[in-house]
Amino acid sequence: SLVLLSKGVPQIMAAFGLKSFLDEAGCKLVYYLHRVARGVSLSTTCLLSGFQAIKLCPSDSRWLDLQIRSPRCIVFWCFLCWILQLVVNIYIAMYITGPTNNKNLSMEKLYRYCSSPYPGRLVFSVMAVVYTFMDGVYVVLMAWTSGSMVLVLHRHKQRVQHIHSSSPSPRTAHETRATHTILILVSMFVSFHGLAGILSYRVTQMQSPGHWLRGISFLVSLGFPT
Numbered sequence: 001s002l003v004l005l006s007k008g009v010p011q012i013m014a015a016f017g018l019k020s021f022l023d024e025a026g027c028k029l030v031y032y033l034h035r036v037a038r039g040v041s042l043s044t045t046c047l048l049s050g051f052q053a054i055k056l057c058p059s060d061s062r063w064l065d066l067q068i069r070s071p072r073c074i075v076f077w078c079f080l081c082w083i084l085q086l087v088v089n090i091y092i093a094m095y096i097t098g099p100t101n102n103k104n105l106s107m108e109k110l111y112r113y114c115s116s117p118y119p120g121r122l123v124f125s126v127m128a129v130v131y132t133f134m135d136g137v138y139v140v141l142m143a144w145t146s147g148s149m150v151l152v153l154h155r156h157k158q159r160v161q162h163i164h165s166s167s168p169s170p171r172t173a174h175e176t177r178a179t180h181t182i183l184i185l186v187s188m189f190v191s192f193h194g195l196a197g198i199l200s201y202r203v204t205q206m207q208s209p210g211h212w213l214r215g216i217s218f219l220v221s222l223g224f225p226t
Helices: 002-015 024-056 064-088 090-095 121-159 161-165 174-205 211-221
Strands: none
Touching: 002 024, 002 211, 024 064, 024 090, 024 121, 024 174, 064 090, 121 161, 121 174, 174 211
16 A cells, blocks of 8 residues: 555656655655565565464474464564564665756656766665665565475375265356466565566666656556556
C-alpha cells in the first residue's frame, strides 16, 4: 500500500498536469518512502516465503528446531527489514532535490517535478551494485524457498496419491493447488522486479528518457504491489 501511495499518487497527479505539487522536502520524503516501502515489500515477501518453507519441512528433519523458534522470531525479522531499508536508502533522500525551475523540466528523472542531479560514475556504480545485490539476494532466496516448498508438496502428493485416487469424487489435490499458487507468486515476483530493475536502470542512464519509457517503467514497478 505504501509503495502504491508513494509512487502511484504523485505520478498520477503529474500526469494530469498539476504543477509544483511537491517541493524539495516533499520530493525527498515521497521518494524515500517509496524506496523504503519497495525494499520492505521485497524483503518481507521473501521472509514470508522462507517462513512458509520452514513450516512445511517434515517435523523429523534438521529444521525442527528452527520450526519451533520461527514464530517467535518473525516479528524481529520484520522489524530488521524496516531498519535495514531505512538505513540503506538514506542516500536517496540526500540525492533527490525539488524542482529547480518550473519551466525547465530537463532534469526530470523521478517524478515530473522532482529533479535528480546526475551522480558521478563512481557513486552511481557503488549504489547500483548495492541495490542490485540486495534485490538479487531477495529474488534468489524467494526462488529457492519456493522451489523447496514445491518439492515438499510434490513428495507429499506422491505419498498420499493412493488416497486421492480411491476417492469416489476425485478433485484437484490440495498440494496441486498450493503448488500452482506458489509458482504463480514466485513467477510474478521475479518477473515484475526483474523487468522493473532493468527499466529503472535504462531510465537512470538516459539523459532524457521518453514519456513512454517512463510510463512503462512506472506501471511495471507497481505491478507486483498491485
